[in-house]
Amino acid sequence: MTRLPTEFPDFGLTPEQRREAVRGHYYEWPGMDGSSGEIWCYSDRFSYRPGETVVLHVSSTAPQFGIVVIRDGGSETKVFEKTGLSARWQETPDQCSVEGCGWEASFEFRIGNDWPSGAYRVTLSAEGRDGSPIHSHHLFLVAPLPGKKPGRLLQVAATGTWLAYNTWGGSNHYQGITGPNRDQYATMVSTQRPWCRGFVVLPKEAPRVPLEVAVPPKTVPRYPHMEWAFATGHSKKYASSGWASYDSHFFRFAERAGYQIDIASQHELHFSPEILDGYDCVAFVGHDEYWTWEMRDAVDNYVERGGRAARFAGNFMWQTRLEDEGRRQVCYKYRARAEDPAYRGGDVTRATNSWEAPEIGRPGSATFGLNATRGVYAGWGGCAPRGVRGFPVYRPEHWAFAGTGIYYGDLLGADSHVYGYEVDGLDFEIRGGLPYPTATSGAPDGLQVLAVGMASQVEESADIPIEDQFLTDEDGRFTAETLFGEASDANLDKVKRGDGMIVNFPRGKGEVFHAGSCEWVAGLLRQDAMVERVTKNVLDRYLGRDKKGE
Numbered sequence: 001m002t003r004l005p006t007e008f009p010d011f012g013l014t015p016e017q018r019r020e021a022v023r024g025h026y027y028e029w030p031g032m033d034g035s036s037g038e039i040w041c042y043s044d045r046f047s048y049r050p051g052e053t054v055v056l057h058v059s060s061t062a063p064q065f066g067i068v069v070i071r072d073g074g075s076e077t078k079v080f081e082k083t084g085l086s087a088r089w090q091e092t093p094d095q096c097s098v099e100g101c102g103w104e105a106s107f108e109f110r111i112g113n114d115w116p117s118g119a120y121r122v123t124l125s126a127e128g129r130d131g132s133p134i135h136s137h138h139l140f141l142v143a144p145l146p147g148k149k150p151g152r153l154l155q156v157a158a159t160g161t162w163l164a165y166n167t168w169g170g171s172n173h174y175q176g177i178t179g180p181n182r183d184q185y186a187t188m189v190s191t192q193r194p195w196c197r198g199f200v201v202l203p204k205e206a207p208r209v210p211l212e213v214a215v216p217p218k219t220v221p222r223y224p225h226m227e228w229a230f231a232t233g234h235s236k237k238y239a240s241s242g243w244a245s246y247d248s249h250f251f252r253f254a255e256r257a258g259y260q261i262d263i264a265s266q267h268e269l270h271f272s273p274e275i276l277d278g279y280d281c282v283a284f285v286g287h288d289e290y291w292t293w294e295m296r297d298a299v300d301n302y303v304e305r306g307g308r309a310a311r312f313a314g315n316f317m318w319q320t321r322l323e324d325e326g327r328r329q330v331c332y333k334y335r336a337r338a339e340d341p342a343y344r345g346g347d348v349t350r351a352t353n354s355w356e357a358p359e360i361g362r363p364g365s366a367t368f369g370l371n372a373t374r375g376v377y378a379g380w381g382g383c384a385p386r387g388v389r390g391f392p393v394y395r396p397e398h399w400a401f402a403g404t405g406i407y408y409g410d411l412l413g414a415d416s417h418v419y420g421y422e423v424d425g426l427d428f429e430i431r432g433g434l435p436y437p438t439a440t441s442g443a444p445d446g447l448q449v450l451a452v453g454m455a456s457q458v459e460e461s462a463d464i465p466i467e468d469q470f471l472t473d474e475d476g477r478f479t480a481e482t483l484f485g486e487a488s489d490a491n492l493d494k495v496k497r498g499d500g501m502i503v504n505f506p507r508g509k510g511e512v513f514h515a516g517s518c519e520w521v522a523g524l525l526r527q528d529a530m531v532e533r534v535t536k537n538v539l540d541r542y543l544g545r546d547k548k549g550e
């Protein structure tokens with residue numbers, strides 16, 4: 001194992017800039033690049049089927065632009081190219097993050113019938129005001145046509161989370177320019193805007209959220225990913241969500257490892273749940289935090305009828321609603337009980353609150369075995385910054401670990417740092433050296449806990465002055481209030497110690513495997529042999545490939 005450095009990486013920022021990188025609200029907006037000029041693009045939808053038409057909405061300071069479309073899989077394939085397209089600068093409403101940009105359509109093209117399902121990167125190029133080239137990137141998905149797909153795997157991209165974190169236009173579900181003082185996060189976000197910088201492509205050196213630093217004692221936390229974002233002009237949230245940081249690593253791994261893989265957005269899950277029926281196995285990966293009721297119905301029904309769900313993802317946290325034919329995502333989050341109309345004469349089970357809010361009556365564990373508020377942060381800030389980097393394994397004899405050579409008490413994926421930065425867990429107890437979910441944990445019947453690590457919902461403050469805390473105890477107090485009605489110290493104490501698990505359970509005629517960590521994909525990105533092997537064990541079993549040749 002390589003030894004970690006004891007100093008944070010430095011990207012040349014002053015202390016004031018470092019503070020702004022973490023505390024500030026900076027985002028992409030039309031006009032931000034001033035004298036160099038800009039080109040921006042979004043498409044009318046996240047995903048299309050073969051034969052359908054992609055409509056690009058472009059705003060550019062240059063009158064002409066060109067596009068190149070590349071399929072971004074195990075290898076990169078150019079599928080389309082066109083130059084000499086006309087563009088103009090289009091007016092953008094101030095609240096475009098919420099309302100959408102409303103730009104006129106600029107260019108359309110048809111998805112070829114022979115374009116395989118996958119993620120397609122659009123690079124737009126034009127001439128800047130000073131004559132030097134300007135670029136931007138967009139991404140759309142090609143979802144599969146209906147029908148039986150024996151032996152094929154379907155990945156559902158975490159597009160609800162992409163949308164929640166997209167900083168373009170100033171507002172997302174975290175920070176924003178809404179409200180009377182233009183300082184509130186948006187409870188509604190639109191799909192009709194470009195992706196922020198770093199969601200589509202990233203250079204290899206872009207830091208991930210979990211720290212690759214052996215943090216010395218009494219050290220004020222630093223956040224290399226946000227410092228790098230600030231220093232290089234990327235989105236503040238590039239490392240929190242998006243194709244480039246998360247979903248792409250699983251998709252590329254699967255193709256390179258020889259799996260036949262298709263991809264769909266969560267919009268298919270919501271509006272066309274029958275898409276799952278063609279597959280023996282459906283995978284969910286990365287940072288996968290925002291789901292609608294209907295999306296959960298789709299997965300629950302699929303598994304009940306015999307489908308296998310493989311989730312290598314963390315942070316199954318919020319219920320959302322889709323409006324305007326899917327062009328608007330609603331999530332009131334921390335303000336739900338005060339502001340969401342679902343609490344004022346609406347259907348409270350559809351409240352856009354934590355899935356564990358008792359009034360919703362549908363904890364996340366009922367679908368994927370684990371809950372977000374029993375887990376959360378690990379490996380960054382003041383939340384277990386020196387904690388385990390891999391999953392501590394308790395049941396090495398389980399089929400998922402076959403061929404890995406892993407033992408009881410070993411860490412799975414420590415070298416590639418798969419454990420963090422948000423994990424999902426359950427209340428549990430240890431008996432005879434083995435973990436079991438407690439009776440009140442909400443675990444589905446037959447759930448086996450294969451691995452458990454520690455996590456924290458509250459930033460430990462002994463060595464960190466309050467003004468230097470970024471995560472604080474805010475999430476812990478919210479969970480305490482959501483679960484127990486009041487954000488008291490006593491209730492905070494009940495929720496602040498979390499965990500992250502790998503679990504497996506049967507459901508109806510199907511089965512669920514869940515490695516509850518956002519960073520599982522880091523093991524695939526960094527080609528960690530043990531993480532790859534576990535991933536293949538799960539996929540092979542769920543696709544019926546392990547039976548071949550027997």
Ligand SMILES: [Fe+2]
Binds near residue numbers: 315
């Ligand atoms: Fe999250």
